Amino acid sequence: MRNTLFAILVLFVAPASASGLVPPLPDGLQESKKQETRETPALPLGPRGAKAPPSLPPGLGGEQSGDDRLADVESWADKLGIHFSGFGEVRAGLRLQNDPHEKAASIGEARFQLSLEKDLGVGIATLTTDAVFDPVLDDHQINLETGNGWIDLREASFLMRPTSFADLKIGRQTLTWGTGDLLFINDMFPKDWNAFFIGRDEEYLKAPSDALKLSLFSEIVNLDMVYTPRFDADRYIDGKRLSYFNTSLSSPAGQNAIVVVDRPSDWFSDDELAFRLYRNIGNAEVALYYYGGFWKSPAGQNQATGLARFPRLRSYGISVRRPILGGIAHTEIGYYDSLEDSTGANIFTANSELRLLIGYEHELAPDLTGAAQYYQERLASYASYIGSLPVGTPARDKIRHVLTARLTKLSMNQTVTWSLFFYYSPNDGDGYFRPKVSRKVTDNWTAEIGANIFFGAEQYTFFGQFARNSNGFVSLRRGF
């Protein structure tokens, strides 16, 4: 009995012997006993899996695996210091109904984008150009301002860090700020509504600005200042591609009544200035905005010439964005002060407005995200507006309400994206659906099918006027 106990004792005690509780085992015995201990661990045995423990990987004493190629992510172009990228794309779309003022094709273009980026030491130069073959439009004269023609210059910029607390970006660049999802209040940078409504890739919603952007950073607050020496308008709906409601004609119009504008175009006097002051407060991102310039799409008419105008505009705003209950909530307010019509009595100039939005985004299930927004535009002096309206002209409501919903679903290992964006205005009774399915066939090939569906009870409301432009499109893109 004693012997048995002793044997058991030895078995367990061996590692503890160093602590001097029991006499150390003599050499030889210790060695073999130690081995034994290893084979029968003193610990409770878990259910042994059928699988043996993994062999050690190379680096932990394991065999070198045959496949030892190192991931070389640097290409020859990287070594040259120039980064090339871009894509080639064809995109075709048709109106889903007849439009007496426009072609049946809503989009039909071949586009090739080349982007070059070079670190020059003192800064980064970027040049991005699209070559576009677009038979839907009849006029191919190159206009870099409106994006018309064979060439659409997307970016030609130079970025510098003059000091540790400042970034300066000069030249043609795309600019975005604010919190709205496909709704913009304090982002007064040019939009391309044509591109958006005919189903180009979403990146084309933003038109480039020719500007200087200075960003200053500090512990307390950060400041962005964007100076545009010559006014950059939206690429607004002008009837060339998309029909719209023409208030002068009191009827839908398109290529029969292309909007001709008197664009503010004097360097340094018809300029724009935008500020954003922002910081994080806790986990909330808070920003204040200012803009001094012009209405970005035509919002007035020159009585003498009949040309559409971009009246002077100043705006002020604030936004807050923060996580709430596992989602992201955001709110933004902006006051649009229409400087040329402070009383609101001038029917030829847009009235001042208060715009606000509130939104929330949340993951509904893995790879399924839902988002909703409420947005309103409130006329500042509605009585003056009504009083100034010519008899028979349809009046807008004092408050235009818009609700948006977004659903995005990723499937097939995230190679297929199903998305639906929906605008609906309960007071105007109109809306806009943007369904789209995008499939990454390989890393380089992407195929898309989608639609832009407008509807409305009246033909003069914001979305309702585009009803005859409702279209479906397909595209195929090869990136490099």
Add this chain to the structure above:
Amino acid sequence: MKKIALSFITTVVLAASAQAMPVDEIVTKANHASYYQGEDGKAKIAMTITDSQNRTRERAFTILRRNSAEGEGSQKFYVYFRGPADVAKTVFMVWKNTKRDDDRWMYLPALDLVKRIAASDERTSFVGSHFFYEDVSGRSPTEDNHELVEETENYYVLKSTPRDTGSVEFSHYRSFIHKTTFLPVQIQYFDGKGENYRTYDVLKVEIVDGFNTVTAARMSDSRIGGNTEMRYTGISYNKGIKEDIFSERYLRNPPRRELR
């Protein structure tokens, strides 16, 4: 006889405790070895996703990581995508918080858009790969109950059972933690039926700046089929990456020096 029996029991208890490292310590060390080495770190990652039909997709990105001075365990990540073409120059930024949901942002260069994104299920695919977000940024050790089930010559074998079974797809996982480096060399995930459907394997370890570092790893998943391999190059630690790299400024204008 009584005396002997008593001394036997005492010795057994003492022996066991002297021999076995407490499971919490193993878990803490393993978590540290996997996700927290150094004050900060950088790695260029090439990801190859192979689907069930053997088609492959590639992802190339650079990760910058910084352990936050403030919260214990909180970290900031900056992920700059180099390819494929449709995501090149996109930036994904995460502030990993231990006490509340992570903060996440995405920067889309074509729109110059800084998008704040909702916290998602941590166990959804990271960029379409077999790795989950959680595999890349780390799963908090406090989310599971850990048990040391076995000790082999090279490994501590741990069985980890989720505290909140509703939030995960596995019933438990089993990790083989290398005894000297504390790197988990293999992790097997089991479903409710006890089936091992998902496995993480370390393929290669190298010593970089004095730290044992995984430089190749693979995740296989029989539910979706195929696997994803990640290969790391250009690794460095303690580069002195500043806190402000992980801010909107650098989302819009990437920190080229740090990413190089």
